Amino acid sequence: MSAHAPWHIFEQTLHDPWTLAAEWKQQTGGPVIGHLLPDVPEELIHAAGALPIALTGAGVRAARAHALIPGYTCSHAMGVLERALTGQLEILDGMVIPYVCDTTRNLHHIWRRAFPKMWCEFLRLPKRLEHPGARDYLKEEFSRMREALCRHTHRAATDEALEESFCLYNKSRAKLREAYERHRKDPSTWSIRRLHALVASAQCAPRDLHLQWMERLPWNTEADEASHCRVPLYVRGKIWDPPELPELLDGLGFVVVGDEMVTGYRSVGEDVHLGGDPLEALVERHMRLIPYAGYHLSPREVVDGFLRRVEQSGAAGVLILDPKFCEAAGFDSPDLRQGLRRRGVPLLALETSDRGGAVGALRVRLEAFAEMLSQTVP
Amino acid sequence: MEPIESLRLLKGINIDYYTAAHTARQNGKFIAYVNAFTPVELLYAMDFIPVYPENHAVILGARKLSEEVIHAAEGMGYSRDLCSYALCDLGSIRTGKSPTMGLPKPDLLLVSNSQCGTLTKWFEVLSRLYGAPMVLIDVPQSGDGQKDSAAERYVRRQLEELVSILEDITGRPLDEGRFRECIHLSRRASELWSRVLETGMHCPAPMTVFDQFIAMAPIVAQRGTKVAVDFYETLLEELQGRVERGISAVGDERFRLYWDNLPIWPELRRLSRFLEAQGAALVVSLYTWAWATLAVGEEDPFGDWAHQYLYTANLHMERRIEQYEAFARHYKLDGFLYHSNRSCKMFSQDIPEVRRAVTQRTGIPGTVLEADHNDPHLYSVETLEVQIRTFLEMLGAKEVH
Ligand code: SF4
Ligand code: SF4
Numbered sequence: 001m002s003a004h005a006p007w008h009i010f011e012q013t014l015h016d017p018w019t020l021a022a023e024w025k026q027q028t029g030g031p032v033i034g035h036l037l038p039d040v041p042e043e044l045i046h047a048a049g050a051l052p053i054a055l056t057g058a059g060v061r062a063a064r065a066h067a068l069i070p071g072y073t074c075s076h077a078m079g080v081l082e083r084a085l086t087g088q089l090e091i092l093d094g095m096v097i098p099y100v101c102d103t104t105r106n107l108h109h110i111w112r113r114a115f116p117k118m119w120c121e122f123l124r125l126p127k128r129l130e131h132p133g134a135r136d137y138l139k140e141e142f143s144r145m146r147e148a149l150c151r152h153t154h155r156a157a158t159d160e161a162l163e164e165s166f167c168l169y170n171k172s173r174a175k176l177r178e179a180y181e182r183h184r185k186d187p188s189t190w191s192i193r194r195l196h197a198l199v200a201s202a203q204c205a206p207r208d209l210h211l212q213w214m215e216r217l218p219w220n221t222e223a224d225e226a227s228h229c230r231v232p233l234y235v236r237g238k239i240w241d242p243p244e245l246p247e248l249l250d251g252l253g254f255v256v257v258g259d260e261m262v263t264g265y266r267s268v269g270e271d272v273h274l275g276g277d278p279l280e281a282l283v284e285r286h287m288r289l290i291p292y293a294g295y296h297l298s299p300r301e302v303v304d305g306f307l308r309r310v311e312q313s314g315a316a317g318v319l320i321l322d323p324k325f326c327e328a329a330g331f332d333s334p335d336l337r338q339g340l341r342r343r344g345v346p347l348l349a350l351e352t353s354d355r356g357g358a359v360g361a362l363r364v365r366l367e368a369f370a371e372m373l374s375q376t377v378p
Numbered sequence: 379m380e381p382i383e384s385l386r387l388l389k390g391i392n393i394d395y396y397t398a399a400h401t402a403r404q405n406g407k408f409i410a411y412v413n414a415f416t417p418v419e420l421l422y423a424m425d426f427i428p429v430y431p432e433n434h435a436v437i438l439g440a441r442k443l444s445e446e447v448i449h450a451a452e453g454m455g456y457s458r459d460l461c462s463y464a465l466c467d468l469g470s471i472r473t474g475k476s477p478t479m480g481l482p483k484p485d486l487l488l489v490s491n492s493q494c495g496t497l498t499k500w501f502e503v504l505s506r507l508y509g510a511p512m513v514l515i516d517v518p519q520s521g522d523g524q525k526d527s528a529a530e531r532y533v534r535r536q537l538e539e540l541v542s543i544l545e546d547i548t549g550r551p552l553d554e555g556r557f558r559e560c561i562h563l564s565r566r567a568s569e570l571w572s573r574v575l576e577t578g579m580h581c582p583a584p585m586t587v588f589d590q591f592i593a594m595a596p597i598v599a600q601r602g603t604k605v606a607v608d609f610y611e612t613l614l615e616e617l618q619g620r621v622e623r624g625i626s627a628v629g630d631e632r633f634r635l636y637w638d639n640l641p642i643w644p645e646l647r648r649l650s651r652f653l654e655a656q657g658a659a660l661v662v663s664l665y666t667w668a669w670a671t672l673a674v675g676e677e678d679p680f681g682d683w684a685h686q687y688l689y690t691a692n693l694h695m696e697r698r699i700e701q702y703e704a705f706a707r708h709y710k711l712d713g714f715l716y717h718s719n720r721s722c723k724m725f726s727q728d729i730p731e732v733r734r735a736v737t738q739r740t741g742i743p744g745t746v747l748e749a750d751h752n753d754p755h756l757y758s759v760e761t762l763e764v765q766i767r768t769f770l771e772m773l774g775a776k777e778v779h
Contacts, residue, residue: 072726099519134516
């Protein structure tokens with residue numbers, strides 16, 4: 001077996017989750033439900049007997065989607081729509097779109113009309129995270145979603161079933177957190193590219209199977225000498241877009257000591273507490289997540305919380321990836337940058353989207369950033 | 379064309395409004411920055427003057443200052459893809475450029491995300507900038523108008539809590555009598571504004587949507603005051619007179635059109651003249667109608683607001699299509715102009731689908747104009763004119779056949 005062999009399955013799944021989903025469907029007879037990122041609780045879908053698949057649009061060249069949504073839409077939403085219009089999502093028996101921003105709000109309407117036969121639910125996420133009413137509302141919304149899912153799948157997502165799903169997902173998250181630790185110690189073997197494939201593929205593979213695959217990884221590798229010279233980096237962004245970014249960062253000698261990606265540490269950092277009211281436990285986890293830009297916190301906390309997280313990570317520099325056409329990220333970004341500058345933290349802010357095919361230009365900027373940082377890292 | 383005399387009153391009304399805002403502190407008043415779908419009647423009743431940063435941005439756009447201030451906002455690190463109202467506001471704060479001497483500093487930032495998510499993030503920036511408290515009225519809309527009693531409770535709770543937040547800022551309790559009076563005035567102004575908009579159903583229309591865009595300032599910013607009521611009484615009377623005398627807003631009215639989305643503020647005058655020259659009257663727009671639906675009852679204002687913000691603000695696509703069908707009938711429309719507003723994703727992303735469905739159901743064609751509400755850098759007005767002319771020629775050819 002080559003050294004690449006146990007890693008390959010994660011990249012393959014990320015690239016093509018559909019074949020696996022079809023096999024799963026055949027074996028279990030269960031439905032496959034796609035969901036847009038972030039914050040649709042996978043455990044709810046899983047407990048209702050379905051396979052949740054997180055959908056992202058990075059790296060998709062839009063053609064047909066332009067007829068349904070204007071070009072000034074982020075690549076995340078546009079790419080997922082394109083996938084659906086070109087038949088890539090035919091395996092799906094349903095779809096959940098969360099209220100993340102105006103774009104997902106509109107996408108939900110467009111989706112319902114473009115695919116009238118597909119079951120599609122809108123998850124009404126409250127935005128005022130610090131208000132106690134948001135917790136109460138979210139619990140009721142999760143309850144509504146649970147019922148809607150069960151009606152659709154014809155299975156009962158009982159409290160026991162939910163608890164079992166929590167256990168499975170917690171176990172998976174714990175393993176993925178361990179992978180983050182391995183990455184920090186041994187980024188040559190546990191590269192950013194591999195780490196990303198590992199974490200992101202967990203969101204689109206049957207979770208128990210994914211856990212089994214993870215068992216085969218070389219968990220006990222020793223850090224090689226070169227690892228000590230890596231530059232510790234903190235990354236803020238939604239998804240790796242363009243998808244080549246992790247590999248670029250590997251090549252430039254970075255190690256990710258913290259990130260806020262919805263296909264990254266944000267998805268594995270927090271577990272669901274067991275043994276209590278399951279919906280309350282889900283709400284509680286939701287509230288502990290690294291706040292995504294689409295939510296509202298007290299405005300100072302948006303900046304201060306971010307600066308705290310960066311400081312705690314021990315990063316030498318910060319990479320901010322603002323998705324093009326994303327209002328949520330775009331309004332936060334200047335104040336975050338200013339906060340970093342005041343503290344003397346080097347940063348690189350990139351407006352990213354694969355639609356422009358700008359990987360070459362990104363590389364040049366990242367190289368300059370790496371060079372600058374390598375002079376500051378002892 | 380015979381101009382609408384009442385519109386001349388607006389200059390004084392607007393000057394008085396901004397003067398009152400700038401002198402609020404001397405007069406024991408407070409300033410709340412707000413957006414649509416916030417309870418302005420409550421604010422007026424509690425000695426707050428509601429100020430709309432969006433309206434200030436409109437003035438910058440209409441006075442052709444937006445390019446310059448947006449450029450300044452870019453210099454602050456804001457992407458040009460963001461809402462150009464927000465960019466104008468932030469750039470104006472940075473440069474000090476403003477025909478209204480800027481806006482007075484806020485005592486409170488009150489925003490509802492029923493309108494869009496952008497405003498929440500924009501107001502967060504302002505809150506950090508001014509060190510002012512911010513309250514978000516969080517409205518988790520169902521997306522398709524489904525009743526959601528949990529959401530009603532959540533929104534209502536936030537609205538009710540607002541009273542004590544305002545009391546804490548002013549140090550004065552809510553005067554129920556004044557509150558009722560403001561609600562009453564708001565209802566009256568909204569009724570009058572509805573009548574004003576309905577005059578557009580007459581052929582020829584006595585007023586165009588371009589005039590409505592100008593005339594809507596009081597229903598937006600001064601809903602709940604006598605100023606708004608008096609202005610719309612005067613305007614309505616004049617419009618009724620024009621209807622009786624058969625006075626058309628555009629001379630020989632050949633085409634009756636719908637305008638979708640926000641105006642292109644920097645081109646308001648130019649496009650108005652251009653359409654007038656073609657005999658095309660914009661007779662109705664959901665944007666101006668939206669302001670007619672925001673009044674509440676005295677019995678349960680908080681419940682009414684919660685309902686509005688959840689179910690009637692920002693119609694979801696299916697209801698919007700139905701509404702356009704109704705407009706087509708009532709206003710005898712010949713065509714739809716859809717403004718695909720590049721930096722307002724909220725009101726633009728579903729236009730391709732809305733246009734398709736509306737034409738399919740009504741048989742009335744529509745054309746999509748790619749532009750922006752406040753950033754002239756993002757469109758070419760000459761191209762827009764060519765496109766509108768082509769569309770009207772197509773409508774004209776249809777007329778002949
Ligand atoms: S939050 Fe930003 S990146 Fe995510 S869907 Fe909305 S616009 Fe796109
Ligand atoms: S123009 Fe659009 S994005 Fe900007 S504040 Fe208004 S609704 Fe929001």
